[in-house]
Amino acid sequence: MSKIKIYGSQRSRAARVTWCARELGLPYEQVEIPFDQLKQPAYLAVNPNGKVPGFADGDLKLFESLAINLYLAKKYGLGRFYPANPEDEARTLQWTLWAATELEPYLLPALLFALGYSKDEAAAMSAPEKAKPAMKVLDDALKGREWLVGDKFSVADLNVAAVVSLATGGKVDISYAPDVTAWLARCNARPARNG
Numbered sequence: 001m002s003k004i005k006i007y008g009s010q011r012s013r014a015a016r017v018t019w020c021a022r023e024l025g026l027p028y029e030q031v032e033i034p035f036d037q038l039k040q041p042a043y044l045a046v047n048p049n050g051k052v053p054g055f056a057d058g059d060l061k062l063f064e065s066l067a068i069n070l071y072l073a074k075k076y077g078l079g080r081f082y083p084a085n086p087e088d089e090a091r092t093l094q095w096t097l098w099a100a101t102e103l104e105p106y107l108l109p110a111l112l113f114a115l116g117y118s119k120d121e122a123a124a125m126s127a128p129e130k131a132k133p134a135m136k137v138l139d140d141a142l143k144g145r146e147w148l149v150g151d152k153f154s155v156a157d158l159n160v161a162a163v164v165s166l167a168t169g170g171k172v173d174i175s176y177a178p179d180v181t182a183w184l185a186r187c188n189a190r191p192a193r194n195g
Helices: 014-024 065-077 086-114 121-142 155-164 178-188
Strands: 004-007 028-031 054-057 060-063
Touching: 004 014, 014 028, 014 065, 014 155, 054 065, 060 065, 065 086, 065 155, 086 121, 086 155, 121 178, 155 178
Parallel strands: 004 028
Antiparallel strands: 004 054, 054 060
């Protein structure tokens, strides 16, 4: 198997993809893309949005970190990291899309402000309150469960944890969601999490 290529730094959404690759034991090449090269034709051939991450597996080019993870998990981890039955596959897709649409839009402004990439303090300060309804949904779903789908850590957990982790970097307190907090600690304690 040839190495997959993951474009972007560990301080970007590319870190989600490298975590997934490590969980699956896949060899990969991480390609750093300087900011001024994101709009160059060579990189636009990988990700036409001119953003990171970009991804290549042979002739296949993909963008969107959570979708890349679903692809990797299904291709290289079907039955162990990606569900083999349609019901759990639907739950995995549900939680992945939920994280991207119901949670990330509220946590990302706080992270960008904390890192100095945004000056929108109002958006950052409103993030904790706006994220609460979604965190409650996740907290309720995790009551009495270790993992989101099935009885073991899977790509569903990885994708959602990668989004929930934005709260930490954005200094968003989620201690009011104890089941989320405990689950996130389990996810982040995995050896593949930080390489």
